[in-house]
Amino acid sequence: MRRPRNVLDLEKASRDALWRSLAGIVESYMAKVHESPVAPSVTPVEIESLLAPMQFDRQIDPRVALGFVAENLTKHQVHTPHARYFGLFNPAPATMGIVADALVAAFNPQLATWNHSPFAVQLERHLIRMFGARFGYTAEDVDGTFASGGAEANHTAVLTALEYSFPDFARLGTRGLEKQPRLYVSAQAHHSIVKAVRACGLGSDAIRTIVVDDAMRIDVDALVEQLRRDRAAGDAPFMIVANAGTTNAGVVDPIASLAEVAAAERVWFHVDAAWGGAAIFLPELARLLQGIELSDSITFDAHKFLSVPMAAGMYLTRHRDILSRTFRITTDYMPDAAAADLPDPYTHSLQWSRRFIGLKVFLSLAVAGWDGYEQAIRHQTAMGNLLRRELEAADWEIVNSTPLPIACFADRSHPRGRTESFIHAVAREVVSSGEAWISTTRLEREIPVLRACVTNYRTEPEDIRALVGAVGKARSKLLAGQGA
Numbered sequence: 001m002r003r004p005r006n007v008l009d010l011e012k013a014s015r016d017a018l019w020r021s022l023a024g025i026v027e028s029y030m031a032k033v034h035e036s037p038v039a040p041s042v043t044p045v046e047i048e049s050l051l052a053p054m055q056f057d058r059q060i061d062p063r064v065a066l067g068f069v070a071e072n073l074t075k076h077q078v079h080t081p082h083a084r085y086f087g088l089f090n091p092a093p094a095t096m097g098i099v100a101d102a103l104v105a106a107f108n109p110q111l112a113t114w115n116h117s118p119f120a121v122q123l124e125r126h127l128i129r130m131f132g133a134r135f136g137y138t139a140e141d142v143d144g145t146f147a148s149g150g151a152e153a154n155h156t157a158v159l160t161a162l163e164y165s166f167p168d169f170a171r172l173g174t175r176g177l178e179k180q181p182r183l184y185v186s187a188q189a190h191h192s193i194v195k196a197v198r199a200c201g202l203g204s205d206a207i208r209t210i211v212v213d214d215a216m217r218i219d220v221d222a223l224v225e226q227l228r229r230d231r232a233a234g235d236a237p238f239m240i241v242a243n244a245g246t247t248n249a250g251v252v253d254p255i256a257s258l259a260e261v262a263a264a265e266r267v268w269f270h271v272d273a274a275w276g277g278a279a280i281f282l283p284e285l286a287r288l289l290q291g292i293e294l295s296d297s298i299t300f301d302a303h304k305f306l307s308v309p310m311a312a313g314m315y316l317t318r319h320r321d322i323l324s325r326t327f328r329i330t331t332d333y334m335p336d337a338a339a340a341d342l343p344d345p346y347t348h349s350l351q352w353s354r355r356f357i358g359l360k361v362f363l364s365l366a367v368a369g370w371d372g373y374e375q376a377i378r379h380q381t382a383m384g385n386l387l388r389r390e391l392e393a394a395d396w397e398i399v400n401s402t403p404l405p406i407a408c409f410a411d412r413s414h415p416r417g418r419t420e421s422f423i424h425a426v427a428r429e430v431v432s433s434g435e436a437w438i439s440t441t442r443l444e445r446e447i448p449v450l451r452a453c454v455t456n457y458r459t460e461p462e463d464i465r466a467l468v469g470a471v472g473k474a475r476s477k478l479l480a481g482q483g484a
């Protein structure tokens with residue numbers, strides 16, 4: 001049947017031209033991104049004036065519209081796929097991940113129910129089981145769900161921990177709790193935990209922030225003492241969260257010791273391995289995560305170290321029934337589930353209608369294989385080691401201690417080299433030069449540092465040297481400017 005032309009699906013000839021144009025834009029971006037400055041210099045007013053003419057009161061040619069967006073994305077974003085972006089865990093997307101996201105948009109599978117997308121739902125379940133097994137869970141016990149990212153996975157973890165400790169929580173909420181619930185994290189934990197605790201209605205006062213040692217790892221003795229004090233005061237500890245790769249400095253908590261404490265105290269043990277979980281894929285680094293197999297749940301983000309496009313979080317658990325207990329709901333209008341052991345995703349996770357998140361992981365992994373990922377992760381780890389060596393050779397001091405590719409550093413020779421104003425000025429200078437992108441942060445005891453993280457499988461030694469050159473140039477310029 002020939003259907004009438006619709007402005008939303010366009011003519012065949014127009015579509016063909018559009019696909020070619022899109023493929024050209026993507027290919028040229030991937031090939032040339034490394035030649036452009038890493039970061040834009042633009043103001044909100046300039047962006048607003050670009051958008052103001054777009055009133056949608058006339059139709060624009062599809063390729064012109066596409067070109068408008070592609071040009072402005074090219075000019076006005078920090079190029080996270082750039083080999084000299086040393087930033088916040090944002091990857092260069094794997095080609096198969098880009099293909100997968102485009103395919104998902106076209107097929108638009110509905111992952112609320114098995115009934116609508118049996119292949120997609122079971123493909124995700126297959127991946128969840130394989131990743132759970134890679135982290136050391138017993139294959140038959142593994143359950144989990146894909147999520148928009150680590151924040152949603154951590155939110156899911158808090159909800160399942162509440163369900164586990166307070167079985168009436170789903171019905172009565174916090175009003176049903178007789179005791180003050182307590183959750184334990186280190187002072188270096190990701191702040192999505194705070195948001196999750198707030199979103200669960202617990203209030204951030206439920207969080208006990210535990211001090212860290214000189215290596216920025218949670219102080220296990222201090223944790224145990226706090227737990228005992230809280231129990232003595234009549235509170236209800238329900239969850240311990242371990243960091244496996246902090247965002248600040250790539251630090252991994254002593255996971256096995258924390259697992260022991262959690263088991264003795266009968267509280268839920270969650271490992272936030274959003275980025276650092278990738279260590280499990282390298283035999284030489286996997287021991288860092290020793291004890292993760294004893295956890296009750298894990299957050300892992302494929303859109304970080306596995307280099308798939310944004311929005312691919314995972315929540316993994318070894319409690320097969322906990323997600324269904326936490327999220328089960330029945331409606332008259334949704335189709336029936338296929339089988340008791342194949343719960344519909346909407347009864348099993350926070351989202352309802354949702355995108356086929358797992359495909360970008362599946363296609364990237366299918367083509368690269370575990371071996372391909374092992375090589376890519378090993379390469380980035382080696383680039384991190386090179387970065388540390390080159391920085392030290394150039395008289396910078398590395399302040400953090402981790403085998404993962406994050407360096408936190410400050411100048412060690414000049415008296416101003418550790419001040420906040422100097423650190424910020426160096427980062428600004430590097431970013432505005434367009435040669436590389438790095439950030440600043442504050443570590444324990446408020447120590448300001450420069451932070452550079454290798455997040456790109458295409459980063460090579462010449463990129464590391466360019467970064468070290470750029471921070472060196474900024475340092476000389478600033479110290480000269482101050483008459484030092």
Ligand SMILES: *Cc1c(COP(=O)(O)O)cnc(C)c1O
Pocket residue numbers: 089148149150151152154190192245246247272273274275301313
């Ligand atoms: C990135 C990150 C998160 C948050 O994950 P999103 O994917 O940004 O939602 C949580 N914890 C850690 C340790 C992270 O690195």
